[in-house]
Amino acid sequence: MFLWLPLSLPKATAAEIYDQVELDLQFAIDNLPEKSAYSSEDLGRATKGAARSLVAKVHLFRGDFAAAETLALQVVTSNLYDLEPVFTDANGKNGEHGVESVFEIGAVESESVEGNQYANTQGVRGTPNRGWGFNRPSIDLRNAFEPGDPRRSGTIIELGDVIDGITILGDASTPDVTTDADGNIIEIESYNRKVWIPGLSTDTQFGHNRRLIRFSDVLLMAAEALNENNKPQEALIHLNRVRERARQGNAILPDITTTNKDELRDIILDERRTELALEGHRFWDLVRTGKAPEILGPAGFITGKHELLPIPQNEIDLSQGTLQQNANW
Numbered sequence: 069m070f071l072w073l074p075l076s077l078p079k080a081t082a083a084e085i086y087d088q089v090e091l092d093l094q095f096a097i098d099n100l101p102e103k104s105a106y107s108s109e110d111l112g113r114a115t116k117g118a119a120r121s122l123v124a125k126v127h128l129f130r131g132d133f134a135a136a137e138t139l140a141l142q143v144v145t146s147n148l149y150d151l152e153p154v155f156t157d158a159n160g161k162n163g164e165h166g167v168e169s170v171f172e173i174g175a176v177e178s179e180s181v182e183g184n185q186y187a188n189t190q191g192v193r194g195t196p197n198r199g200w201g202f203n204r205p206s207i208d209l210r211n212a213f214e215p216g217d218p219r220r221s222g223t224i225i226e227l228g229d230v231i232d233g234i235t236i237l238g239d240a241s242t243p244d245v246t247t248d249a250d251g252n253i254i255e256i257e258s259y260n261r262k263v264w265i266p267g268l269s270t271d272t273q274f275g276h277n278r279r280l281i282r283f284s285d286v287l288l289m290a291a292e293a294l295n296e297n298n299k300p301q302e303a304l305i306h307l308n309r310v311r312e313r314a315r316q317g318n319a320i321l322p323d324i325t326t327t328n329k330d331e332l333r334d335i336i337l338d339e340r341r342t343e344l345a346l347e348g349h350r351f352w353d354l355v356r357t358g359k360a361p362e363i364l365g366p367a368g369f370i371t372g373k374h375e376l377l378p379i380p381q382n383e384i385d386l387s388q389g390t391l392q393q394n395a396n397w
Contacts, residue, residue, distance in 0.1 A: 183274025194239030
């Protein structure tokens with residue numbers, strides 16, 4: 069039996085879509101098991117913790133910080149997650165389905181394209197041949213890390229680095245340093261360390277497990293919500309927990325102590341940038357906090373347009389004109 073749907077369904081409002089997302093995620097929370105209930109054969113399946121984390125982020129987008137605080141703290145206090153002792157393991161081979169992983173997409177190494185091409189497209193280009201070299205770290209990102217922050221080398225692969233006994237030489241056809249007409253450096257050949265999988269070719273690179281939600285992300289969501297709810301002292305606990313792991317016992321990255329709401333808001337956003345760099349969070353963090361026009365405007369961000377993606381033209385055609393394209397697209 070086929071269920072035929074009308075082609076003239078009107079476009080839902082953002083509020084209606086958010087409401088449906090929350091309903092779906094609440095159903096997931098009510099019906100999914102906790103991570104600890106899965107056997108080793110089922111690792112990677114969605115869990116209550118993953119659903120709670122996702123809906124907490126939805127609440128951040130909607131500005132419902134009370135609900136975001138409740139959901140994020142339920143994950144934090146569940147004692148089912150923790151930070152990997154070594155930062156690079158949080159996205160690396162040693163941390164697959166590990167203690168920091170709240171939600172990840174598993175993949176297998178393959179000589180074909182059956183694995184995870186997300187990592188392959190960003191892998192080192194040239195020598196060793198790990199991929200196409202997309203999503204290279206920007207100069208602005210390089211400058212975002214505090215002095216001595218070990219996460220910089222755990223995020224950015226530099227030419228000459230030796231990783232797992234492999235020397236990174238890069239792409240001979242790509243300039244090591246690119247400058248503009250005034251001699252200012254605008255790009256340095258470098259790569260995303262977070263998608264690195266040991267090996268010399270693209271075969272192993274297909275085996276990267278992409279972390280969609282890490283526990284550090286949840287801790288920073290909790291910190292953000294608590295600060296917005298006028299609980300800065302509690303927010304500092306979760307923020308500084310992330311910084312403590314980052315410093316690896318060294319006398320760097322001191323604990324944040326300010327309780328000024330505006331200052332702490334910016335500090336948490338900056339911490340999200342360096343902790344979660346190149347993991348696909350930055351653009352959306354800037355959009356939901358209203359900072360995209362200021363920070364991304366020089367790169368072409370247009371307010372009232374780039375907060376949304378365009379509706380595919382074929383969907384508009386199929387709707388027989390009922391669907392209207394998003395503004396400015």
